[in-house]
Amino acid sequence: MSSPRHYRCEEKVVQLLEKKKLSLNALRLVHATYHHLDNHPGWTPSHMKLTDKSGNERVCTALCSILCATTGSPGANDISMIRQGMRDVADADLFRVLELNGRRLRFRYSSALADATTHYTKAKFAILDCGIIAQLRSPWQIEFYTRAEMVQRQRHPMFYLPRVCREKEPWSETKRRWFSAASRVGDILGHHYVFIPELDELCEHVARVKVKIVHQRTQWSEGRLFPRRAAEPVSIVANGKSQTLTRQDLTRRKNWTRVAGPVPDAAGPVQ
Numbered sequence: 001m002s003s004p005r006h007y008r009c010e011e012k013v014v015q016l017l018e019k020k021k022l023s024l025n026a027l028r029l030v031h032a033t034y035h036h037l038d039n040h041p042g043w044t045p046s047h048m049k050l051t052d053k054s055g056n057e058r059v060c061t062a063l064c065s066i067l068c069a070t071t072g073s074p075g076a077n078d079i080s081m082i083r084q085g086m087r088d089v090a091d092a093d094l095f096r097v098l099e100l101n102g103r104r105l106r107f108r109y110s111s112a113l114a115d116a117t118t119h120y121t122k123a124k125f126a127i128l129d130c131g132i133i134a135q136l137r138s139p140w141q142i143e144f145y146t147r148a149e150m151v152q153r154q155r156h157p158m159f160y161l162p163r164v165c166r167e168k169e170p171w172s173e174t175k176r177r178w179f180s181a182a183s184r185v186g187d188i189l190g191h192h193y194v195f196i197p198e199l200d201e202l203c204e205h206v207a208r209v210k211v212k213i214v215h216q217r218t219q220w221s222e223g224r225l226f227p228r229r230a231a232e233p234v235s236i237v238a239n240g241k242s243q244t245l246t247r248q249d250l251t252r253r254k255n256w257t258r259v260a261g262p263v264p265d266a267a268g269p270v271q
Helices: 011-020 024-039 043-048 064-071 079-090 111-116 129-135 139-149 169-190 247-252
Strands: 006-010 060-063 095-102 104-109 123-131 158-160 192-199 207-215 235-238 241-244
Touching: 006 011, 006 024, 006 241, 011 111, 011 123, 011 139, 024 043, 024 060, 024 064, 024 079, 024 104, 024 129, 024 139, 043 079, 043 104, 043 111, 060 095, 064 079, 064 104, 064 129, 079 095, 095 129, 095 241, 104 111, 123 129, 123 139, 129 139, 129 169, 139 169, 139 207, 169 235, 169 241
Parallel strands: none
Antiparallel strands: 006 123, 060 104, 095 104, 158 207, 192 207, 192 235, 235 241
16 A cells, blocks of 8 residues: 555455454454555565465564554553454454464464455455554444445445344444444544434344445435434434434434534534
């Protein structure tokens, strides 16, 4: 990548990491290695599938201090992120080799992760900022950030939250975590969000949750941002706060093109 802070993350990698439900430090570790491979001369993440001229598996070696400075907490002076991340990915089948050798980390991706990093024509991806990853404080924040980053340049950006599952992670029990994640990410990216839960085929349970993004460059037209009718309460996150809308609130907003007001203010903050 042209910028040392940025790296390309394929949608298949995002989906794989979401499926694994990793801890904060596990996600930080994976993203740090991904950034290292994407910026390291002679490597790309998909090279993790290759062997050398002698038929030996290619294993990358990186300084722990560099990996920690990439996605670890700013100012941290130890490698606890790496130690904890290694422990938390031990059973996730993401690394074929993961060894701590003094101040160096040796790693090779599993076939599943290496395959997911392959670039395909017209495949979706996100250009992530490792500096932002380092500022995030929960796995939900990292997952929300990667999904928002993947679509935010569209005129009408929207995505579906991962991991919404009636049996294991029902919306009623997890929505506060997602609102908190959206508040943190929104403050960093300059976004506001509309959360629209959608029911399953039997209209009994929330099956998925659509998130619409609003910022200075989005081009939502009247009637497209807020639903006219909703089976489940619609919520918004703006300026660090979340709010669940009443039916009256939703009716009043039916033609709004911004989260916090019906008309964008070009001279003011994001609405």
